[in-house]
Amino acid sequence: MAETSRRALRLLSLLTARRSWSRGELAARLEVSERTVRRDIDTLRRLGYPVASLRGPAGGYRLGAGHTLPPLLFDSDQALAVAVALQTAPHTVSGLAEDATRALEALEQIMPTRLRQAVEALRLTRLQNYWEFPAPPIQAVALQVAGGAVHRHEVLIAETLGPGGTRPVPGTAGFSPARRIEPHHLVVWAGRWYLVGFDHADDAWRVHRLDRLHLHAPTGIRFTPRELPGGDVAHLVMTTYDRGDTPAAWECTGSARLDLPAETVARWAPGGSVVEHLDSGHCRLTVGAWSWAGIAGLLATFDTDLTDVQPAELVAACHRLAHRFRAAAGTGLPTAGTRP
The missing domain is CATH 3.30.70.250 (Malonyl-CoA ACP transacylase, ACP-binding)
Structure with a gap:
């Protein structure tokens, strides 16, 4: 029974790692027969996990939406990755510090002893390095709006903010009309968030500092993704000189x-x-x-x-x-x- 339970947990972990698996692939990963895989799938279904069967000559399975996965399924490497992410995210996204701390504490409470000890040993103390050039943390709502538009291929309406994050008044210096942007990528580089997209105002690809944009409510206007120049978003961001950067505060x-x-x-x-x-x-x-x-x-x-x-x-x-x-x-x- 203990071996069956461990195998079922391993099977569940595999199902969450990929959209779909053939029965043969699962059998090979678990080093069991395909008949045993079918029995373990039935075990997961009895426990309430919506595992759907896929049609086809090889047969297969997919884990449906709406399931709740116990954090105990994390292996050591995954647990450490989550611990690091929860501790570093608040430094680039504002408003997440308290929630990230609570999430890390909840995760530790239900971890096996060996994983909990590993996570506790990785408590980070962040020091400001002389050669860091970070931007102020991005607002979580801006990240959600921009990320949602990228995912759904929706046009964004955005205004460029002035110094201190203010919205310039029409007719004053620094004011520019709102832009229509087809957002394609969100990129984090050197502690700063950038939105990469095709800008209708310039009829060209642009790289915008996300914290210097005021994003309007989602438009619902869909667009067909364009081919990225050069095909390398990292190269595009790093070689674009007009990203909207401003000098960091130094002596x-x-x-x-x-x-x-x-x-x-x-x-x-x-x-x-x-x-x-x-x-x-x-x-x-x-x-x-x-x-x-x-x-x-x-x-x-x-x-x-x-x-x-x-x-x-x-x-x-x-x-x-x-x-x-x-x-x-x-x-x-x-x-x-x-x-x-």
Whole structure:
């Protein structure tokens, strides 16, 4: 009986992991006969789980909607993944801290001892790293509206918010009419949420910072998904320089003109920096850090010529670093156009 119960739980776990299974696949996974699989399916049905039979030469099963799954079905890796997710989600989505804490506590109460101990050992203390560039947590309702529109292929109506999350008044600086967007993807990168979609106002693909959009109520207007340029949403987000990013709050903020295309710099610039397109081979990067030397160091990582460096404090930091590196190298600086 104990072996049958364990096998039934394993069978239930498999049914939740995929939409449908053939009888032969389940038998192979459980290392039993197909006749035993049929008996275990009957056991699950008697326990109230709506397992539907699929027609076909091989036969198969699907777990229906409306079932309630006990968290005891989590294996060690799944339990740890849920624990990490519940502890990190409130840092990117606002309003979830209390609910996530209660969910984690409820999960621990019904876990076997070995899993509970593993989860308790993974209690996270989040520290702010000097080189993190996070955005303010996104509102959960905005995430639900945007995510629902992406899932249902529904057109979104959105307005671009001004500084501090305010909605600019028509006729004032910074105001732009509401946009019609075909949302295709929600992406999290560098602690920021982005909405990727086809923007009717620009008749082009755009990447929008989700926390800088005021989303209207769902429209119910469906659209046919378009083919994503290049087919790689991560590459599109990381190489788009006009994502609506604003400089993160730092003690020091500076900028420079780089002899590189904007899309190249946007790919490697830290989150919270701003890349401005100047021409096909040049852009301006605005970035913050805890010191002027820190900004100079970030600019140096692009290994290209820098001009129009601002402000004067950043120029002075560049001179200090040049002097230090010259002393560290024990030789003079190479002349322009030569390599050391």
